[in-house]
Amino acid sequence: xxxxxxxxxxxxxxxxIGAAPEIAVIMGSGxxxxxxxxxxxxxxxxxxxxxxxxxxxxxxxxxVVYGKAGNHQIVVFEGRVHYYEGNTMAxxxxxxxxxxxxxxxxLILTNASGAINLDFxxxxxxxxxxxxxxxxxxxxxxPNEDRWGxxxxxxxxxxxxxxxxxxxxxxxYCGIGMCEGVYAAMSGPTYETPAEIRxxxxxxxxxxxxSTVPEAIVGKHMGMRVAGLSMVANVAAGILGKPIxxxxxxxxxxxxxxxxxxxxxxxxxxxxx
Numbered sequence: 001x002x003x004x005x006x007x008x009x010x011x012x013x014x015x016x017i018g019a020a021p022e023i024a025v026i027m028g029s030g031x032x033x034x035x036x037x038x039x040x041x042x043x044x045x046x047x048x049x050x051x052x053x054x055x056x057x058x059x060x061x062x063x064v065v066y067g068k069a070g071n072h073q074i075v076v077f078e079g080r081v082h083y084y085e086g087n088t089m090a091x092x093x094x095x096x097x098x099x100x101x102x103x104x105x106x107l108i109l110t111n112a113s114g115a116i117n118l119d120f121x122x123x124x125x126x127x128x129x130x131x132x133x134x135x136x137x138x139x140x141x142x143p144n145e146d147r148w149g150x151x152x153x154x155x156x157x158x159x160x161x162x163x164x165x166x167x168x169x170x171x172x173y174c175g176i177g178m179c180e181g182v183y184a185a186m187s188g189p190t191y192e193t194p195a196e197i198r199x200x201x202x203x204x205x206x207x208x209x210x211s212t213v214p215e216a217i218v219g220k221h222m223g224m225r226v227a228g229l230s231m232v233a234n235v236a237a238g239i240l241g242k243p244i245x246x247x248x249x250x251x252x253x254x255x256x257x258x259x260x261x262x263x264x265x266x267x268x269x270x271x272x273x
Contacts, residue, residue: 020103028111038067055079069268084188100222112233113207128228149221163227170266181206185213
């Protein structure tokens with residue numbers, strides 16, 4: 001990925017937004033309600049941003065929404081591109097690179113996932129504590145751009161402990177049942193087999209999905225504080241003994257929009273940078 005392409009996209013967005021946002025949110029499949037809690041929201045479509053990859057998967061709007069919530073300038077990216085679409089890791093993380101260059105301090109990543117942990121159920125909201133990268137690729141492979149971050153990046157605490165606690169406190173205040181756990185990223189686009197789910201459970205994964213991890217790695221690389229929220233949209237293969245359908249995943253994620261919006265509104269209102 002060329003530094004200059006990211007800079008062009010950043011300049012376009014900064015000219016539109018007018019000021020560097022403090023917090024950015026990348027929304028996953030079927031998730032969009034967060035933009036409704038912003039005051040005076042403005043919208044842009046990804047196609048208008050120079051070099052910006054446009055999602056082609058159902059449930060990803062491909063829009064940028066920016067405005068204020070609490071005392072913070074927020075920018076929300078409704079939708080992402082995925083590795084399984086045939087995109088390179090540079091394309092998958094282009095949005096995150098632009099977010100970092102905008103001067104964002106906090107990056108919140110959301111996704112829809114399948115439950116592996118037998119104590120988790122469809123409709124749970126999980127705070128990501130750690131991840132397992134099984135995509136078969138890493139976004140930092142290749143020449144390092146020193147203007148973005150160091151060659152070797154510590155992964156001890158990718159998901160900021162303080163932000164996790166803030167989100168947990170916000171969820172408790174709002175009466176939203178939340179869990180915490182490890183997110184495993186698989187390349188997709190197939191859902192996992194029952195044998196793969198047993199393997200993932202054995203190595204410590206609580207949920208599984210097809211995104212988020214590259215963005216988290218790049219967010220950390222660029223010095224942002226990262227938080228992750230996973231909407232448990234289905235139970236993984238082999239647990240209930242029935243097929244998984246993407247339309248049901250989107251339906252559940254859409255139903256969970258209200259909880260996600262309520263949680264993040266409370267977080268924005270109470271968080272002090």
